[in-house]
Amino acid sequence: MPRTLLFNKPYGVLSQFTDARSPSPRPTLSAYIDVPGVYPAGRLDRDSEGLLVLTDDGALQARIADPRHKLPKTYLVQVEGAPDDADLAPLRRGVMLNDGPTRPAQIRLIAPPALWDRDPPVRFRKSVPDQWIEITLQEGRNRQVRRMTAHIGFPTLRLVRWRIGDWDLDGSSPGTWHDAPTG
Structure with missing residues (x-):
């Protein structure tokens, strides 16, 4: 069964699980979410806050992120x-x-x-x-x-x-x- 998470992303957190920037990596989703196989459906800028949907359902991820679906x-x-x-x-x-x-x-x-x-x-x-x-x-x-x-x-x-x-x-x-x- 597909899994979908609703995350309230804090200010300053990247909408991804890793940050390749060094020597000072920035906070990422991995500091908050330890659920294997889920990925963000769309993004929120680091300086934006709020709802970020994560899912392991590729079709749902595309429907949320793709503007053709007008969600x-x-x-x-x-x-x-x-x-x-x-x-x-x-x-x-x-x-x-x-x-x-x-x-x-x-x-x-x-x-x-x-x-x-x-x-x-x-x-x-x-x-x-x-x-x-x-x-x-x-x-x-x-x-x-x-x-x-x-x-x-x-x-x-x-x-x-x-x-x-x-x-x-x-x-x-x-x-x-x-x-x-x-x-």
Whole structure:
């Protein structure tokens, strides 16, 4: 029977099991997950947090990672500045990045979510406001959310992937994992 794990990846951890960089290897999944045969279905940047799905099912791995399957991925994003709905409108239509146009995103302003503290914390600047937004994409290019928010003038300060398809982080602490519900 295939196995699928839902992992809450902490900030600073690579989305792989080894790091060939030396002399100072960075933290990897192997510090948190000791389950043979599972591999990440997609990636999260080292400076992003949140839901990472690992599985030993190659077909499921491809379905999650391949943008052709249009599996929605939802991110909670803290941006520098105070965008309003008009500022976010280009992301709803899709924007042109250096690697081509993005698909339209579902995006909305949200109240600061009840999340765990990040280590290290996001820098706080009294003179610069910040705002949380929720973005749902059906594609996943390298650093896409960060590039999209920067494109409209609101750089990402913190990025947490909250949901992939029907799976979410509800009740998960950073650095923990559990088997995905079946059925």
